[in-house]
Amino acid sequence: MSHPQILFPQTTFTGPSLLQARRETIQQVTVKAQLKKLKETGQYDCFNLKWQPIYDDKSRWPSPPPVYWDSDVVKWIEAACYMLTEHYDAEIDAAVRELVQMIRDAQQEDGYIDVYFTVIEPGKRWSNLRDQHELYNAGHLTEAALAHSNYYKNDLLIEVVHKYVKLIRSVFGPGEDQRHGYPGHPEIELALIRFYSTTGNQDAYDLAQYFIEERGNPTGQDGMMYYDWEREKRGDSPWKRPDSFPMHPAHWYSQAHQPILQQNSIEGHAVRALYLLTGVANLLSLDELGIKPFAGKEQYLKTLRTLWNNMVDKKMYLTGGIGSMMQWEGFGIDYFLPQGSGEGGCYNETCASIGVIMLAERLLHLELDSKYADVMELCLYNAVMTAMSLGVSTIGRGARTRAGSSVLTSEKDKNIRAAWFDTSCCPPNVSRLYGSIGGYLWDYGGQGQDLFVNVHLYTTAEVSFQVDEHAVIFRQKSNWPWEGNVTFELEAPPTANTTVRLRIPGWAKKRFMLTPTVKSATLENGYLVLPSSYTSDNKVFSIEIQGFEPRYISPHPYTNQRTLTLARGPLIYCVEDVDNPWEQDHFRNVGITIGTEVSEEEHVIDKMGERYVGLRTVGWVRKMDQWLQREVGLEPGLSVQGQVPEAKELLFIPYYLRANRGGRGFPPAYLHYAIEPAPREDAVDTVRSLGIESGQIGVAWTDAMYLRPE
Amino acid sequence: MSHPQILFPQTTFTGPSLLQARRETIQQVTVKAQLKKLKETGQYDCFNLKWQPIYDDKSRWPSPPPVYWDSDVVKWIEAACYMLTEHYDAEIDAAVRELVQMIRDAQQEDGYIDVYFTVIEPGKRWSNLRDQHELYNAGHLTEAALAHSNYYKNDLLIEVVHKYVKLIRSVFGPGEDQRHGYPGHPEIELALIRFYSTTGNQDAYDLAQYFIEERGNPTGQDGMMYYDWEREKRGDSPWKRPDSFPMHPAHWYSQAHQPILQQNSIEGHAVRALYLLTGVANLLSLDELGIKPFAGKEQYLKTLRTLWNNMVDKKMYLTGGIGSMMQWEGFGIDYFLPQGSGEGGCYNETCASIGVIMLAERLLHLELDSKYADVMELCLYNAVMTAMSLGVSTIGRGARTRAGSSVLTSEKDKNIRAAWFDTSCCPPNVSRLYGSIGGYLWDYGGQGQDLFVNVHLYTTAEVSFQVDEHAVIFRQKSNWPWEGNVTFELEAPPTANTTVRLRIPGWAKKRFMLTPTVKSATLENGYLVLPSSYTSDNKVFSIEIQGFEPRYISPHPYTNQRTLTLARGPLIYCVEDVDNPWEQDHFRNVGITIGTEVSEEEHVIDKMGERYVGLRTVGWVRKMDQWLQREVGLEPGLSVQGQVPEAKELLFIPYYLRANRGGRGFPPAYLHYAIEPAPREDAVDTVRSLGIESGQIGVAWTDAMYLRPE
Structure with missing residues (x-):
């Protein structure tokens, strides 16, 4: 009974938040729109x-x-x-x-x-x-x-x-x-x-x-x-195989190339891999329910850690997207993370990042470590949330992009949103996730008098649960993901000893302030542990998590990707030409330089009242005419060092907002994006919203999301 | 009768040169060693x-x-x-x-x-x-x-x-x-x-x-x-297909996805593409022999130009290697040029670059332009020459790497040389090429009294030919590719008017000195045109071509490759750990910075007497421990900007020399490298000898080889 899909009714969203806004869309529009689609098809x-x-x-x-x-x-x-x-x-x-x-x-x-x-x-x-x-x-x-x-x-x-x-x-x-x-x-x-x-x-x-x-x-x-x-x-030939199998045999496609315990890297179709590993984690976490532990638990847990680390360290985009290879909708080799499908990568199916969220939730039960929750939040607010359109019409509201998290757009692949797909796994999956998201915010329980609440995700919500005769209500209130202040309130019987653990995200770099202050709290595996003495003395307390200043981020240097973008708190940012209409070519030649000043701006989307923080800075445009002087023949291009690129003002928006307000990458009309067996060109091609190049190498980025500020 | 394979006997190599050294190996060792292999298999x-x-x-x-x-x-x-x-x-x-x-x-x-x-x-x-x-x-x-x-x-x-x-x-x-x-x-x-x-x-x-x-x-x-x-x-299923077809249908694999005249980009298996286009060029160049021109000549010539430019501008490595995709031994999407097979690219079969040489030779007959000869020379001295071992033993001398021009080595793919292959197309192809290379140095001919010699490649050789009653001997002597001074001597009857055209390589940037000087010469499509008045006045003349100072080169910025290396004249340089034994990981974290001083050193390989110019400079080693602190979790990596990387002396050698003297990428023993149908990991994996990263972005490089010095 510990699964979020069962427990979520114990959590109530008690005020406005970005998560709640999406949940309302799902409840009021999407589920119905999807029913209509099911009937039409x-x-x-x-x-x-x-x-x-x-x-x-x-x-x-x-x-x-x-x-x-x-x-x-x-x-x-x-x-x-x-x-x-x-x-x-x-x-x-x-x-x-x-x-x-x-x-x-x-x-x-x-x-x-x-x-x-x-x-x-x-x-x-x-x-x-x-x-x-x-x-x-x-x-x-x-x-x-x-x-x-x-x-x-x-x-x-x-x-x-x-x-x-x-x-x-x-x-x-x-x-x-x-x-x-x-x-x-x-x-x-x-x-x-x-x-x-x-x-x-x-x-x-x-x-x-x-x-x-x-x-x-x-x-x-x-x-x-x-x-x-x-x-x-x-009676089939070994060489007769689905289009998703580049070669024969390709049992790695479905993670069956060797027994799970022998696998050292995460391979193949990303959704299959994540569902499989979530199944393994489900099996391992049964002892939480008092069922005798699975005999192979330690071995399988070791494998889960190995595959999780391989995925997060070497095969995940900054957005939490996974599965760079379009042909098999799955993982490429280590560090193979081209920034757009037009560059040979970035399939990043929405269902795959939902799978990451499911697996992370289970791993938090197996070993509480903020690295899992950090990635869970990264996927939720970026790779997954971008898949859902804001929706300004009933038809539009159910819309998704299946390959929801492509980073760059291009003329060949504009990553157009669709209301439905022939293989329409992602749309109802997003509905399922948001429908049960309350179950992912925290876990809680205990034995006898000793209770606990582990808070993984911040928003405005409350949870009611009972352990033996102890009925508990725990509330949180915040303006997350825009601000780091979160207020908590605990209602528990005086006989209960309740330990509360609060996740300190990696990007906060251990910077937070607790009110009232506490002397005896420790930071364990990325969670601030508030002992029961603190929670019984302070029924109301709050934490101010730092890290909401804009920061520059860039992928691991082994990816060979010369890209750089901005982040703020858990949100990854991107640019769209709808905000920067001077841009004509999907930001292919636009760059930013680390250290350039960034200012914050509050924006509201007309009519919808959707608010977000935009980031304004100054970038540069590479002059490509010098690179294309084929006719000159004997004259090599000039040095970029000697060049003064044109400065351009840039407005960055949260990545989840992209593809909602028109523009070259994302037409305002919702067009159908057919998932047809594609010729090879399409197998590695697709659209660009993050065409940013660094003027510097190797901005620090260790894991999927540990980013650096200055 | 205009083909190099027929005409080469008219050319004699008249002194020592790098080309002649390779030719002697082929003649004295390789052809016999290959015969032995043919008998064994x-x-x-x-x-x-x-x-x-x-x-x-x-x-x-x-x-x-x-x-x-x-x-x-x-x-x-x-x-x-x-x-x-x-x-x-x-x-x-x-x-x-x-x-x-x-x-x-x-x-x-x-x-x-x-x-x-x-x-x-x-x-x-x-x-x-x-x-x-x-x-x-x-x-x-x-x-x-x-x-x-x-x-x-x-x-x-x-x-x-x-x-x-x-x-x-x-x-x-x-x-x-x-x-x-x-x-x-x-x-x-x-x-x-x-x-x-x-x-x-x-x-x-x-x-x-x-x-x-x-x-x-x-x-x-x-x-x-x-x-x-x-x-x-x-009666075969459409989905039954060779392992080289990632999807069905894949008629692009053999350039049959549309009629040739409709093709706008070069696609598929690289050797097939180059042989096909050479066939087309052969057809178009028949009128050179006085045969009536092929009706579609202009249209096909336009297509040849389009496909050549697509290949050279967007699908060719700095070494002249083509075919980044191992699975189909062919072209990827535009600008998809990972630097090693361990990074998902760089198959670069030797036969494919031999195909480039063949096509370039034909195109020079169709329209004399140094851009074709520049690429021909690039392939000859780099992608193709590196395929042939120097050979210190009889067994070794015939050896090749089939995927001869991989740029980077890695632990997974050490690019080990083999004496033969199951599919052994490359070894006899190299022998064919060197056997007839005299035919590629120049073309010549004329009508009546008006003769011409177009010199594409510099070395030490002479050609004898006859036009009507005019018997001509034309000689060149140089220390190419080490030095730019070439002396010419023309023996022709006084009645002949001989125009000589000398290629000025792109990297020379129009810098050359002719002795004796000439006033009326023009530079046409990259060739210095010496009118017959000059050649009749000066039976002996010489040109000093500049561009032999070391220069930094880097691929087109759209490739997203943060690589930088050195070149000198027509030679691309690389590093091997045999010269830099402190390096343990295929130069994965080693970089050089543009502008660092480079000095030249004359080297001799013991026993063989093979001489070459090495380039010595100082690079840096990126400290990766900070990137790998997963256990820290909350501590993001430090800024590379704030880091002082360790300085290391580096010796660069010509790329063609790599994999001959031992080292981590290239064991001294010649091991067999089986070309088996590989699992997917191998389909995109392979060895590193050029693991160089730039401290700067976008070093200028427009075409395949137009490089910049300072």
Whole structure:
């Protein structure tokens, strides 16, 4: 019961904040807009198991969009249930009820439920775990069932999952008659552990553990790697492979190139990797619930740390975006982080950074360390938040960019927002995240009289929880992410001893002031630990976290990226031509120099009342005519050192705001951005909003977000 | 008759020079060592059409190495014939004679000759032009026949080609019963035009023109693109594809994604692209021989210019290396030029830069412009020369690195030299090039009394030629590439009016001194034009070309590469740890700063007597401990600006010398470097010898080689 998706109703957002503004958009507009999309596309009706014209389209292999339809629908159900918890809507309620009935009716006699392999390719169940999505769909169905049961207090979907899990457990496992396979797209692992922790279904636990431990076994099935075995069984050539596999074999694509415990670097499809590791972390954190620890816990925890560090230190953008390679929507080699898709990188799918948030939340339970929460916040306010449009119209409001976090725009890839996608995993995922975000703000609990609250994210909210006979209310109030002052209030019975831990973000560089002051507090793994003596003496206290002055940031020098931008608190900043209309070429030749003065400006977006802090500074424009004098032939270009570049005033805005107000990178109209199998040019190409070059090398940046000021 | 491969015997190397030293190695050691390798591998015997055990190996698709064996053997024949022209060797002579007889015997009744489809997969002739190499092998056989006939003065191989061309012409063409295909690996086009220009075989001309004009036709065969049509005929899935095709379709891999005239950027496999464009240039330059100009000449010439400029301006390394992408051994997107394979780029196959030399040579005939000769020289002395080991033992002397021009080494890819490869295209290609390099130094000719000599490359050599009754001898003598002084001597009948054009390299920045001086000379397209009045007054004259002072160079700023190195004259310089033994990590953290003093040192390699100019300067070492303080967590890295990096003395050597004297990147032993289908990590990984970072941005570098001094 410790998961944020279950616990979030204990948290209430009690005042205006940037997070709450986004949550209101989701609740009031997005969930409904997404329902409309589901109905338009035919997805809403897919569980009625009738044939739809789109099923005739055989142009995509191995995964025509209906392969994922189940998951799009059930993720929407999950998001809708989160929304209904706080904001009742009769239309949404009715739709959920109707869908749940359709799903119950769609379940086969033996428990199987998957639209594609029931309607479109019956008889091919479980024939291609590597490429297909039955188990992925089953995982999302499981999560939807938990959300549904949590809101509706009935087992209408839970029953479906119990039945389906029983079937899956009979098919997969170590037994001689069982298949020794595991999902090509992990997800079910994290869902099964959550299902087990709520329902106690032992099959769910065993399946999850099996999928995790068997994964990547080179000789698992008849002496072969499972995916190779099933491929031979299908009669497919080893060289017949999805477009996302650049070469054969490419089992690294789904993190199955070796057993998880042997993996030293995070590889392949980013969403798959993060969902898999979240599943592992879910398994490891079960002992928090009093369940006996998983035998391999220490080994797996070591692997989780190794893969997390590899990702954060060497494969993450400044924005928290991951997955530089568009072709496989995943990780490149260490330090391969081109700043735009037009430069060969920067796919950065929104779902992947949501996965980082999920994994970070779990790791905070396994070992409290602010490095996890720092990255969680980085992703939340930057890579993920930028995926959601501000929305000035009903149609626009549900819009996302799937490759949400590309850093640079270019003429080839303007990173245009879309209301929906053929593979529409990200839109309902954002809705799910914001619907349950209350559960990520903090964790809390205790035993007997000894209670604790660990605060990971600052905003304005309160949480009510009970440990044994102790009912606690804990409140925070702030203007985060704009200001660092946060006021707390603790209501707890006098008999409770409550320890409060407050995250001090890395960028604050240990600079904070607590009021009232405290002598005995310590800083442990990035958390200021306020002992129960302090919290009982001070029911109200506040912290002023420093680090909201603008600072220059730049990626690790091994990335070879000559880029530099600004940050302020947890927010990464960028430039858009809508604010700097003199710019014509996606800031390709625009630079800033470290040390140039930066001033802050309060801005308000007309009509919406959305406020933000802009940063104004002076940059320079490189004169490219000297570089392009091919006709001169004998005259090499002049030295840049001898050149006086033109000075230009620049307004920086928070990265999450980009692509909302028009401009060359981001047209004001919401156009459709088709995710088609692309020719090679598109595989490494895409749009530019951060085209900033440093006049200096190697601005310090150690991890994903430890940045330097002067 | 204007091709260097035919004309080279008119040129004699008349004294010591760097080029001549390499030529002597080839003649005295390499050709024999390669013959030994051919015999060891079974390639020598392949034309006897007997089964060999390796033919049972089905682990590679679509091209097991024997697919190319024909070409490896006939390229060796070609190189051997060039060698024999100057340096008779009875063993080589006997081997050529034996091979030629085997080839004659191997030719089928109908003229077909290809070992793989005769012995290993009979009945599958012409079934897969996209992936297979029948036409490529045929092209190389054609070139071998021309070299053979030129030396042996008989038609033993020429006859084979006449017969084979007739068959190919009957199979492919515009006729209703003909196939509308073209080779997946271009080569035959350039060979057929050469064959036509020597023998007048009209089928050869027609075939070449057809292959060029039909290429990329989207509806060429039954309304389909030819490669798709033949794939359907084979019953292959569209998603079954070679490992070199990252996605499907990938017709850009073989420059067949659209008709040549519609191509605006150079794409795909670099060797294929360069051979194809050389074929086009060969076709266009036929009118030089008095043959009526090809109808599409102007259009095709425009396309050649566009593709050349795209390659040189946006897709070429400082060394003249091309093809940053290892997976498809070819071009990436514009400005995608990572400095090492460990950073995701830098495949730079030797054959590809040899292709640049071939294309440049042809373009100089189409439009004399020093920009072509500058790049030709850049490739010759850097990307190509570095592929050949200096050789201190017989075994070592034939050695090459196939991916010869990787710039940086790393622990993962030490760019180890190999004596041979499974796909061993580069070693005999280097032998061919050096065997005929005399033909690339200059072109010459004229009409009636008006003669000309255009000097592209400087060395010590002489050429004898005759125009009508005028017999001319033209000599040059220099210590190139170490010094810029070149002395010329012209022996021509008094009745001849000889114009001499001398290339002024881009890096000379128009700085040169002619002795005796001349008033009326002009600089046209990078060539100093000496009118016949000057050459008749001055039978001996000399030019002192400036630009041999060390200069700093750096790639175009759009490459985002923070690299900087030194150059001197036509030579690019690099560092190796063998000279700088304090370095432990492939110079990953070593930098130099523009403007630091550089001194020259004469070096001699012991025992070999090989002399070179080294460059000594002082660089700095970045302290990385501050970047790696993950455990600190809250403490961001320090500013590099505030850091005083450690100063270190650095010795730079010519890039072509690297990997010959041991060191971390280049072990002294010659180890085998297998070209296996690699997992994805290897697809973008590979060795570092130029790990230099600039303390400054954007050192001027406009084209591939227009570099700046101060």
